[in-house]
Amino acid sequence: LTNGKRLWQSLEELNKIGATAKGGVKRLTLTDLDRQARDLVIGWGKAEGLSIRIDKIGNIFMRRAGGDPSRAPIMAGSHIDTQPSGGRFDGNFGVLAALEVVRTLNQHQVQTAAPIEVAIWTNEEGSRFVPVMMGSGVFCGAFSLEHAYAAKDVDGKSVLEELTRIGYVGDETPGEHPIGAYFEAHIEQGPVLEDEGKIIGVVPAVLGLSWYDCTVTGLEAHAGSTPMPLRRDALQVATTIMQEVVAIANRYQPYGRGTVGFVQNSPNSRNVIPGEVKFSIDIRNVNKALLDTMQGELTAFIEKTAQHSGLAIKLEQVSHFPPCPFHEDCVAAVRRATEKLGYPHMDVVSGAGHDAVYAARVAPAGMIFVPCKDGISHNEIEDAKPEHLEAGCNVLLHAMLERAG
Amino acid sequence: LTNGKRLWQSLEELNKIGATAKGGVKRLTLTDLDRQARDLVIGWGKAEGLSIRIDKIGNIFMRRAGGDPSRAPIMAGSHIDTQPSGGRFDGNFGVLAALEVVRTLNQHQVQTAAPIEVAIWTNEEGSRFVPVMMGSGVFCGAFSLEHAYAAKDVDGKSVLEELTRIGYVGDETPGEHPIGAYFEAHIEQGPVLEDEGKIIGVVPAVLGLSWYDCTVTGLEAHAGSTPMPLRRDALQVATTIMQEVVAIANRYQPYGRGTVGFVQNSPNSRNVIPGEVKFSIDIRNVNKALLDTMQGELTAFIEKTAQHSGLAIKLEQVSHFPPCPFHEDCVAAVRRATEKLGYPHMDVVSGAGHDAVYAARVAPAGMIFVPCKDGISHNEIEDAKPEHLEAGCNVLLHAMLERAG
Ligand SMILES: NC(=O)NCCC(=O)O
Ligand SMILES: NC(=O)NCCC(=O)O
Numbered sequence: 001l002t003n004g005k006r007l008w009q010s011l012e013e014l015n016k017i018g019a020t021a022k023g024g025v026k027r028l029t030l031t032d033l034d035r036q037a038r039d040l041v042i043g044w045g046k047a048e049g050l051s052i053r054i055d056k057i058g059n060i061f062m063r064r065a066g067g068d069p070s071r072a073p074i075m076a077g078s079h080i081d082t083q084p085s086g087g088r089f090d091g092n093f094g095v096l097a098a099l100e101v102v103r104t105l106n107q108h109q110v111q112t113a114a115p116i117e118v119a120i121w122t123n124e125e126g127s128r129f130v131p132v133m134m135g136s137g138v139f140c141g142a143f144s145l146e147h148a149y150a151a152k153d154v155d156g157k158s159v160l161e162e163l164t165r166i167g168y169v170g171d172e173t174p175g176e177h178p179i180g181a182y183f184e185a186h187i188e189q190g191p192v193l194e195d196e197g198k199i200i201g202v203v204p205a206v207l208g209l210s211w212y213d214c215t216v217t218g219l220e221a222h223a224g225s226t227p228m229p230l231r232r233d234a235l236q237v238a239t240t241i242m243q244e245v246v247a248i249a250n251r252y253q254p255y256g257r258g259t260v261g262f263v264q265n266s267p268n269s270r271n272v273i274p275g276e277v278k279f280s281i282d283i284r285n286v287n288k289a290l291l292d293t294m295q296g297e298l299t300a301f302i303e304k305t306a307q308h309s310g311l312a313i314k315l316e317q318v319s320h321f322p323p324c325p326f327h328e329d330c331v332a333a334v335r336r337a338t339e340k341l342g343y344p345h346m347d348v349v350s351g352a353g354h355d356a357v358y359a360a361r362v363a364p365a366g367m368i369f370v371p372c373k374d375g376i377s378h379n380e381i382e383d384a385k386p387e388h389l390e391a392g393c394n395v396l397l398h399a400m401l402e403r404a405g
Numbered sequence: 406l407t408n409g410k411r412l413w414q415s416l417e418e419l420n421k422i423g424a425t426a427k428g429g430v431k432r433l434t435l436t437d438l439d440r441q442a443r444d445l446v447i448g449w450g451k452a453e454g455l456s457i458r459i460d461k462i463g464n465i466f467m468r469r470a471g472g473d474p475s476r477a478p479i480m481a482g483s484h485i486d487t488q489p490s491g492g493r494f495d496g497n498f499g500v501l502a503a504l505e506v507v508r509t510l511n512q513h514q515v516q517t518a519a520p521i522e523v524a525i526w527t528n529e530e531g532s533r534f535v536p537v538m539m540g541s542g543v544f545c546g547a548f549s550l551e552h553a554y555a556a557k558d559v560d561g562k563s564v565l566e567e568l569t570r571i572g573y574v575g576d577e578t579p580g581e582h583p584i585g586a587y588f589e590a591h592i593e594q595g596p597v598l599e600d601e602g603k604i605i606g607v608v609p610a611v612l613g614l615s616w617y618d619c620t621v622t623g624l625e626a627h628a629g630s631t632p633m634p635l636r637r638d639a640l641q642v643a644t645t646i647m648q649e650v651v652a653i654a655n656r657y658q659p660y661g662r663g664t665v666g667f668v669q670n671s672p673n674s675r676n677v678i679p680g681e682v683k684f685s686i687d688i689r690n691v692n693k694a695l696l697d698t699m700q701g702e703l704t705a706f707i708e709k710t711a712q713h714s715g716l717a718i719k720l721e722q723v724s725h726f727p728p729c730p731f732h733e734d735c736v737a738a739v740r741r742a743t744e745k746l747g748y749p750h751m752d753v754v755s756g757a758g759h760d761a762v763y764a765a766r767v768a769p770a771g772m773i774f775v776p777c778k779d780g781i782s783h784n785e786i787e788d789a790k791p792e793h794l795e796a797g798c799n800v801l802l803h804a805m806l807e808r809a810g
Binding site for chain 1: 488489490530531532535537593594595596612614616624625626627628629630631632633635638640641644645647648651654655658659661662663664665666667668670672673674675676677678679680685687689755756757758780781782783784785
């Protein structure tokens with residue numbers, strides 16, 4: 001069994017980097033804080049005798065050698081970048097749980113047939129740069145390295161610039177790295193496990209996702225002297241779309257999701273009618289047909305709104321992955337490990353995207369969820385119980401051992 | 406008659422300070438650019454032999470002595486701060502038209518009984534700091550100097566700090582400065598004169614205005630894993646209010662106005678349900694009863710929305726002035742001057758607020774409008790014809806002379 005206390009202490013240590021006043025973490029991808037966090041975890045890996053490899057998109061792989069040189073590594077990991085007002089567990093738990101598996105194996109001098117690897121994927125959150133799940137996306141070939149390198153943040157800095165700046169452009173070509181199986185432990189980020197009183201969620205699938213940038217262009221004019229009928233108010237048109245995003249999601253329950261998380265209003269002066277509004281759209285659902293239907297309704301609504309308002313509306317897809325069912329062997333391995341350890345469990349579909357979605361394209365993959373307080377994540381108040389994290393880590397250990405032999 | 410070419414050249418000179426690539430001006434109040442513009446215009450005033458006085462809120466008064474020491478000055482002015490994406494004429498025209506009146510009087514060695522003064526009021530635009538029309542508001546006692554000093558911009562800098570930094574905290578107590586009559590020339594900032602083919606607008610009144618800050622507080626949570634029914638999405642609630650602001654204005658035509666110009670969404674990450682949205686509300690109408698009704702409907706809607714959504718909604722009034730009819734003598738003086746000069750004219754109610762609104766509380770006041778292209782203002786493409794500006798300046802000269810004797 002793993003050492004929950006050691007896991008917790010490492011989490012606390014890591015979360016000093018970018019700690020916020022409200023008890024959360026702000027450690028945006030490819031910032032100096034991200035570099036510090038990478039350096040810290042790599043140091044821990046080296047202390048456990050792991051060999052380090054870094055690829056061209058900055059993904060980090062830390063390997064514990066196996067007994068059988070012909071076998072591909074059994075990998076576990078997640079990410080250590082966070083949201084601008086992020087929590088302490090999202091991603092961090094998965095990486096440190098994988099490290100704790102290694103520490104446990106070292107402590108008990110367990111020799112596995114396949115190597116064991118800890119993965120730290122670059123820019124999972126997608127908050128600073130799109131596409132989301134960038135490192136694992138490049139790794140599995142969902143999009144190109146060049147596409148990822150070219151992504152810019154709101155200040156116009158590119159991924160390549162920032163990755164170079166923090167010194168994490170590695171040598172390895174992304175994807176030239178065989179994986180025998182991939183597991184990811186993560187907090188649920190939703191309320192289901194807590195509501196049902198379960199400790200482990202076995203994750204059969206992840207919702208598919210489409211992200212868009214939408215821009216509405218009107219005409220800046222004076223808020224006092226411009227009569228209402230003559231206005232071309234970009235914000236008024238944008239808000240009807242923002243509301244429709246949620247209305248569409250509500251029509252395709254229980255798995256439909258619709259969110260506008262980012263808004264940039266211009267010129268953003270209180271007595272100027274907005275001339276341009278840019279905003280993000282995030283829609284998700286559990287199967288391709290439903291997600292396609294939602295996308296269709298969104299584009300139709302936007303076309304209708306453009307015609308009706310006479311304003312120009314641009315809609316651009318910036319991230320997309322279809323719903324992802326995990327490999328039945330890995331799902332079964334997680335379930336067996338959970339049952340063996342005797343934890344109350346249930347199946348939970350993941351509403352959040354994870355690097356496991358892209359890992360699943362190149363290897364059998366599975367996920368392990370543990371509860372988080374009130375189902376809240378992407379919030380500084382995100383919280384989880386040490387004993388639940390330890391349970392998730394134990395399930396990870398046993399599922400990995402089953403595959404690693 | 407005034408010299409339209411000289412007026413135009415001074416406008417061009419002034420508008421080099423903060424000139425934007427798109428042909429507009431960005432010269433926010435109390436910035437270094439504002440200081441440069443103040444210095445330039447004061448230099449011109451000194452060259453005309455004017456004596457300069459500055460008050461504690463940074464209002465600048467440049468005086469040409471009169472023959473009768475017992476008489477209060479006849480004043481004309483406006484402002485030289487601009488919107489973030491402002492035009493070249495809004496405010497600047499009024500100040501330089503007043504200066505052109507002085508230059509014309511000097512050139513023709515005209516001695517008036519009352520002194521003539523050029524006023525440059527601080528922070529008319531209200532974009533960086535509220536309340537709007539700050540300098541004239543403090544001058545007339547609409548709100549206190551301390552209240553104005555304490556106002557902060559989005560970066561947390563205060564008016565007092567910034568006014569001190571640019572060196573424009575004067576000695577004079579605001580308002581301890583008698584005014585015989587006040588005139589302000591301004592572009593219309595609306596489409597009426599152009600549509601009707603008139604050159605001069607005689608302004609009988611200005612719409613009353615209420616500005617609010619509204620804050621909706623929900624709960625930040627994950628955009629993928631949080632089921633729709635459990636969300637407390639601050640942006641979704643805010644957008645219903647944003648739409649109602651416009652709906653209310655549409656119900657009280659032809660003078661009702663409703664605008665949301667400023668929006669700040671938080672944490673503003675595409676996969677985080679917004680936890681807090683702050684936005685501005687600007688409503689206006691032509692008489693107190695209608696403006697009160699609009700305010701009443703707004704607060705009622707917000708109460709209902711707070712109850713219905715369960716989210717906290719804070720509404721705070723940050724600027725207010727009632728509809729302002731101008732003094733009949735001044736309105737008549739403007740009309741007489743226009744008729745004497747033979748310009749096609751009509752009455753136009755001002756949708757925009759002006760320093761004249763506050764000057765009207767301490768002296769008889771009146772305004773002169775000239776057309777602007779397509780009625781567009783608070784936009785870098787704001788435009789006006791030199792011959793219209795010259796006409797407005799001539800009307801200003803004659804109206805002032807009538808009052809100054
Ligand atoms: N797990 C997680 O927070 N992923 C970020 C990508 C998403 O929005 O689902
Ligand atoms: N004239 C002008 O643009 N004033 C700014 C205040 C307002 O919004 O009316």
